[in-house]
Amino acid sequence: MKTRDRILETTLRLFNEEGTAKVPTNRIAVELEMSPGNLYYHFRKKEQLVERLLRRLEDQAEPLLAPSNTQLVAVDDLWLFLHLAFEKMFEYRFLYRDVDYVMSEYPRLTPRLRRLTSRGIETIERLCGQMAAAGTLRANSSEIEVLALQMMLAATCWFTFARMLPENVDTGPGRAAYQVLSLLTPFLADDGRQYVNYLRRKYIA
Numbered sequence: 001m002k003t004r005d006r007i008l009e010t011t012l013r014l015f016n017e018e019g020t021a022k023v024p025t026n027r028i029a030v031e032l033e034m035s036p037g038n039l040y041y042h043f044r045k046k047e048q049l050v051e052r053l054l055r056r057l058e059d060q061a062e063p064l065l066a067p068s069n070t071q072l073v074a075v076d077d078l079w080l081f082l083h084l085a086f087e088k089m090f091e092y093r094f095l096y097r098d099v100d101y102v103m104s105e106y107p108r109l110t111p112r113l114r115r116l117t118s119r120g121i122e123t124i125e126r127l128c129g130q131m132a133a134a135g136t137l138r139a140n141s142s143e144i145e146v147l148a149l150q151m152m153l154a155a156t157c158w159f160t161f162a163r164m165l166p167e168n169v170d171t172g173p174g175r176a177a178y179q180v181l182s183l184l185t186p187f188l189a190d191d192g193r194q195y196v197n198y199l200r201r202k203y204i205a
Contacts (some may be wrong), residue, residue, distance in 0.1 A: 004042050006032065008056070009139045011049045015094035021101045037199045051190065054109060057092040058116060064088065065119045073134035075181070075192040079199065081127060082155075082177035086122070089155065090173055097159040117152060124148040128184070139187040147183060154180045175203045 001009070015024045025046050029039040043049050054110050072078060077126070089096060090121055103110045125148040131137035132144065139147065155176070162171035169175075178199045185196050 001036075007034075007039065007042055008049070008052060011093075012053055012092070012140075012164035015050075015053070015098075019101075019103075020094050020098040025049075046069055047108075050102060050106055051109060053092060054112060055094060057088065057095065059111070060095075061085075061088055061116065065123050067126065070133070072082045072130045075131075075136060075184075075188060075195045078127055078131065079177055079181050080186075081196075082180055083173050086155070086158075086176045089159070090176075096156050097163075117156065120147050120155070121152045124151050136189055136192055137184065138189060141186065147187070150183050151180050154183065163174050170203060178203045 001027060007028065011023070011028050014031060025039055025043075026036055028049075043052070063172065067107045068154070072081070095102060095136045103113060106187070125144055128137055128139065128147060132139055134200065137144075158171075158176045158179070160177070162169075165171060176195075181199070182196060185193060188196065
């Protein structure tokens with residue numbers, strides 16, 4: 001692994017485990033058994049590390065957010081999309097959990113975080129619209145707009161909220177995807193509700 005990649009992987013782990021505000025660059029250098037000067041050679045300040053990790057998330061999320069020729073018509077298709085999205089969000093969870101710190105400390109990154117969130121909302125709206133056209137979801141365009149915003153709200157706040165749940169509660173990507181998907185339950189046709197009930201038995205004891 002290249003030195004820059006090693007630095008980014010270690011930084012990502014420390015940010016996720018300890019919090020962005022609590023991890024100075026010297027802490028990263030110690031973890032890597034590297035001199036601060038060597039770290040400075042690759043990344044001169046902490047903002048550059050945060051920016052590069054955000055760029056990696058943007059690049060890796062692109063295949064999920066890009067419009068596809070495939071039409072989503074079933075609830076399990078939407079659950080799969082949400083599960084994959086949460087896996088990626090979990091990998092970079094510090095950006096969501098520490099969003100107040102990141103946006104106030106590094107305001108230059110704020111437009112990109114907002115754009116990533118907006119694209120997520122637009123993607124959910126598009127997928128729900130496809131399900132509505134297929135008859136799987138019984139919701140009009142106004143209802144879908146509200147649902148998409150609620151689903152993104154639940155998704156982005158999950159990593160903060162999950163820390164307050166009992167330790168024996170499953171807070172993994174599957175459970176998170178189920179909770180967000182459950183917002184659609186009142187609007188689902190019978191087959192869709194049956195699938196959500198199946199997920200409930202799987203993720204909630």
